[in-house]
Amino acid sequence: MFMIDVQSKQPIFEQLSEQILKFISIGVLKPNDKLPSVRSLASQLGVNPNTVSKTYQELEKKGYVYSEKGKGCFISNNEAEKMIESDKLDQLSNLLTDLKMHHIDKDSILKVVETVYGKDGNV
Amino acid sequence: MFMIDVQSKQPIFEQLSEQILKFISIGVLKPNDKLPSVRSLASQLGVNPNTVSKTYQELEKKGYVYSEKGKGCFISNNEAEKMIESDKLDQLSNLLTDLKMHHIDKDSILKVVETVYGKDGNV
Amino acid sequence: MFMIDVQSKQPIFEQLSEQILKFISIGVLKPNDKLPSVRSLASQLGVNPNTVSKTYQELEKKGYVYSEKGKGCFISNNEAEKMIESDKLDQLSNLLTDLKMHHIDKDSILKVVETVYGKDGNV
Amino acid sequence: MFMIDVQSKQPIFEQLSEQILKFISIGVLKPNDKLPSVRSLASQLGVNPNTVSKTYQELEKKGYVYSEKGKGCFISNNEAEKMIESDKLDQLSNLLTDLKMHHIDKDSILKVVETVYGKDGNV
DNA sequence: GTGGTCTAGACCACC
DNA sequence: GTGGTCTAGACCACA
Numbered sequence: 001m002f003m004i005d006v007q008s009k010q011p012i013f014e015q016l017s018e019q020i021l022k023f024i025s026i027g028v029l030k031p032n033d034k035l036p037s038v039r040s041l042a043s044q045l046g047v048n049p050n051t052v053s054k055t056y057q058e059l060e061k062k063g064y065v066y067s068e069k070g071k072g073c074f075i076s077n078n079e080a081e082k083m084i085e086s087d088k089l090d091q092l093s094n095l096l097t098d099l100k101m102h103h104i105d106k107d108s109i110l111k112v113v114e115t116v117y118g119k120d121g122n123v
Numbered sequence: 124m125f126m127i128d129v130q131s132k133q134p135i136f137e138q139l140s141e142q143i144l145k146f147i148s149i150g151v152l153k154p155n156d157k158l159p160s161v162r163s164l165a166s167q168l169g170v171n172p173n174t175v176s177k178t179y180q181e182l183e184k185k186g187y188v189y190s191e192k193g194k195g196c197f198i199s200n201n202e203a204e205k206m207i208e209s210d211k212l213d214q215l216s217n218l219l220t221d222l223k224m225h226h227i228d229k230d231s232i233l234k235v236v237e238t239v240y241g242k243d244g245n246v
Numbered sequence: 247m248f249m250i251d252v253q254s255k256q257p258i259f260e261q262l263s264e265q266i267l268k269f270i271s272i273g274v275l276k277p278n279d280k281l282p283s284v285r286s287l288a289s290q291l292g293v294n295p296n297t298v299s300k301t302y303q304e305l306e307k308k309g310y311v312y313s314e315k316g317k318g319c320f321i322s323n324n325e326a327e328k329m330i331e332s333d334k335l336d337q338l339s340n341l342l343t344d345l346k347m348h349h350i351d352k353d354s355i356l357k358v359v360e361t362v363y364g365k366d367g368n369v
Numbered sequence: 370m371f372m373i374d375v376q377s378k379q380p381i382f383e384q385l386s387e388q389i390l391k392f393i394s395i396g397v398l399k400p401n402d403k404l405p406s407v408r409s410l411a412s413q414l415g416v417n418p419n420t421v422s423k424t425y426q427e428l429e430k431k432g433y434v435y436s437e438k439g440k441g442c443f444i445s446n447n448e449a450e451k452m453i454e455s456d457k458l459d460q461l462s463n464l465l466t467d468l469k470m471h472h473i474d475k476d477s478i479l480k481v482v483e484t485v486y487g488k489d490g491n492v
Numbered sequence: 493g494t495g496g497t498c499t500a501g502a503c504c505a506c507c
Numbered sequence: 508g509t510g511g512t513c514t515a516g517a518c519c520a521c522a
Binding site: 027 | 145148149150207208211212214215216218219220221222223224225226227229231232233235236238239240
Binding site for chain 6: 426
């Protein structure tokens with residue numbers, strides 16, 4: 001289910017974190033779903049348990065998951081999906097502001113949007 | 124002219140690099156314009172000369188600038204602006220692909236675009 | 247009657263322990279009152295019976311309750327209330343010492359006291 | 370300057386964190402002061418560099434310090450002192466609410482306050 | 493069994 | 508030199 005690239009410049013714990021958030025946001029992981037145990041996920045990915053543990057702790061601090069000692073780590077139910085969506089749209093806004101500063105016109109933007117999303121109105 | 128934030132998680136050389144590219148793309152820096160000397164820019168920014176040097180070397184590798192021993196570092200004339208624009212649109216494409224994977228619909232995207240660029244077609 | 251939060255960082259057995267002490271100190275539980283059986287309380291709270299058992303054992307160690315094999319667990323009569331009160335005042339003393347070390351002045355303390363207890367002298 | 374108790378049940382990184390906060394709040398450590406390097410503090414305390422590193426990262430996430438790769442870790446200047454004071458008064462408020470629920474009267478509270486702070490209005 | 497903490501020692505990017 | 512990340516392996520508290 002999870003995939004990491006140990007060669008990547010991006011830290012493993014960050015790759016893993018992003019994947020979990022992605023699974024939350026696309027609905028594969030739902031509130032109160034149990035994440036794999038630290039040890040099992042670590043061995044499955046071939047990484048150190050500490051690395052997985054760090055990932056879970058990071059996500060917990062951000063409120064996306066909660067952990068119960070002796071039981072496991074679970075998806076948080078406080079509207080994690082919406083938090084993620086809001087974060088992503090912020091990223092888009094920042095990038096667009098940057099593009100605008102580079103004098104890239106709206107039409108170029110829209111062309112890219114349509115390349116990715118298709119020309120019609122569907123998702 | 125240049126501004127860096129030493130507290131930022133983003134490496135200084137990267138901040139500096141991005142600013143130079145920004146100035147190229149908005150036309151403040153034009154082909155064959157001379158960049159400040161490594162030493163002067165370093166002392167002006169209060170950073171290590173090695174850091175400025177590294178910035179120039181990175182930009183030279185990517186073809187945005189060229190340096191001549193004993194003379195200085197200059198903006199390259201091989202269509203640097205277009206290269207930058209293409210890079211930025213790639214970033215946008217990547218982000219949009221990510222947003223799509225998160226099931227964020229096209230309308231939300233367009234709303235953000237219009238917030239940043241204004242509703243009419245101008246730049 | 248009892249409530250626990252499984253998501254809390256505080257161990258369940260500790261939450262339970264504190265609640266029992268609270269009920270003793272406010273007089274809901276009186277000397278020689280019988281506590282729920284380990285099994286019934288565990289199933290009622292949806293926790294592991296071991297956890298409830300541990301709670302009772304901890305309280306027994308501290309002298310707040312006593313247990314009789316085959317009969318159950320009962321509130322101790324050796325001035326449990328006063329012991330609790332003394333414990334709590336110790337906590338307050340420790341916290342105040344900490345606040346003093348942080349250079350927080352007496353007036354700020356008194357203001358908080360009055361916010362919680364009301365400005366007049368009643369309880 | 371720093372002291373830890375490796376025997377304590379409280380995690381080392383937390384002890385260290387609290388001490389640093391204490392030094393900030395009493396003014397021994399001021400904004401932009403440099404903390405000891407991860408390695409030097411670790412060897413001085415006889416703990417693992419990772420443990421110190423974790424402490425610094427925790428404090429950074431909470432905004433009390435900022436770190437610059439290759440340079441060191443520094444006290445943040447965004448009103449860290451006031452943040453700490455506010456935190457501490459919150460703790461006091463919580464404890465007092467608890468005491469009130471235990472039917473401990475205001476006079477007992479005030480007696481403790483005066484024991485710690487002295488009967489007169491100074492400090 | 494679970495997650496949380498820690499040590500020992502390593503490599504990396506940055507300055 | 509600095510902080511950031513990771514591995515290997517250990518012990519603890521909790522359920």
